[in-house]
Amino acid sequence: MNPAALAGVRVGSVSYLNAKPLIWGLDPAKVVLEVPAKLTNSFEAGKIDVALIPLFEILHLGVEKVVDDVAIACLGPVHSVFVASRGQFGVPGEIYLDPSSRSSVALLQVLLSEFYPGDWELVASSNPPVNASRLIIGDPALEFRARHDGGWRYHDLGELWHSHTGLPFVFAAWALRSGLKDAAGVAGALREVKVDGLEARREIASKTGDPSGSYEYLTRYIRYDLGAKEKEAILLFRELALRHGLLARTAELDFV
Numbered sequence: 001m002n003p004a005a006l007a008g009v010r011v012g013s014v015s016y017l018n019a020k021p022l023i024w025g026l027d028p029a030k031v032v033l034e035v036p037a038k039l040t041n042s043f044e045a046g047k048i049d050v051a052l053i054p055l056f057e058i059l060h061l062g063v064e065k066v067v068d069d070v071a072i073a074c075l076g077p078v079h080s081v082f083v084a085s086r087g088q089f090g091v092p093g094e095i096y097l098d099p100s101s102r103s104s105v106a107l108l109q110v111l112l113s114e115f116y117p118g119d120w121e122l123v124a125s126s127n128p129p130v131n132a133s134r135l136i137i138g139d140p141a142l143e144f145r146a147r148h149d150g151g152w153r154y155h156d157l158g159e160l161w162h163s164h165t166g167l168p169f170v171f172a173a174w175a176l177r178s179g180l181k182d183a184a185g186v187a188g189a190l191r192e193v194k195v196d197g198l199e200a201r202r203e204i205a206s207k208t209g210d211p212s213g214s215y216e217y218l219t220r221y222i223r224y225d226l227g228a229k230e231k232e233a234i235l236l237f238r239e240l241a242l243r244h245g246l247l248a249r250t251a252e253l254d255f256v
């Protein structure tokens with residue numbers, strides 16, 4: 001399947017398993033796959049027309065048009081975005097940050113500033129000391145869980161956000177380059193891709209090293225809708241990010 005509206009449109013997606021249902025059926029040779037931070041750079045540089053970029057960057061770059069009804073989100077635990085530590089959460093100290101992430105780093109900063117104020121030191125480095133607390137996202141987070149047992153505690157940021165706000169959290173959404181022709185057609189095609197991709201989750205999971213774990217992850221933890229509650233969550237996140245100096249005020253998002 002390759003909907004006509006996407007012909008000639010340069011598409012970029014996050015390279016993690018969680019994004020696979022949203023690009024299912026598109027010609028893999030034509031979709032740029034990168035970790036969130038790199039993908040954002042490619043989108044900003046104008047190399048991609050439509051990209052599944054971190055929500056934080058959508059707000060930060062002042063992206064105007066976002067595809068309605070499609071997201072990488074969660075309601076409660078997300079399973080693949082956590083601070084792994086040897087001890088309890090909320091005791092201030094160093095946390096190493098995954099340099100691939102944008103939304104989850106900002107979410108962690110918002111959660112700490114708002115709900116766990118203290119003398120935190122956030123260190124951007126992909127090479128934390130052996131026992132250091134660290135924020136990990138995406139496939140590396142799933143692999144970390146699979147590789148390490150006992151001794152580590154996982155503080156799931158989707159769960160922490162939900163316990164404080166009662167809301168879902170949106171990690172990424174489809175951003176459209178400004179001036180893109182037929183934005184409505186492109187958005188509609190990406191919604192169709194999503195419908196097929198969600199149905200193909202069993203097959204997508206079967207191609208991974210852990211079919212049942214991957215299927216559970218894609219069906220129980222990651223949610224793909226961007227509806228009223230998700231929009232409410234985006235507004236709250238934006239407000240808190242503004243309050244804590246992570247963002248400057250930008251225009252309202254236009255969902256197409």
Ligand SMILES: C=C(O[C@@H]1C=C(C(=O)O)C=C[C@H]1O)C(=O)O
Nearest residue numbers: 036054080101102103104138171
């Ligand atoms: C839930 C996740 O969402 C991802 C987290 C992102 C971020 O932190 O910037 C960006 C895109 C999403 O794919 C994950 O990858 O674990």
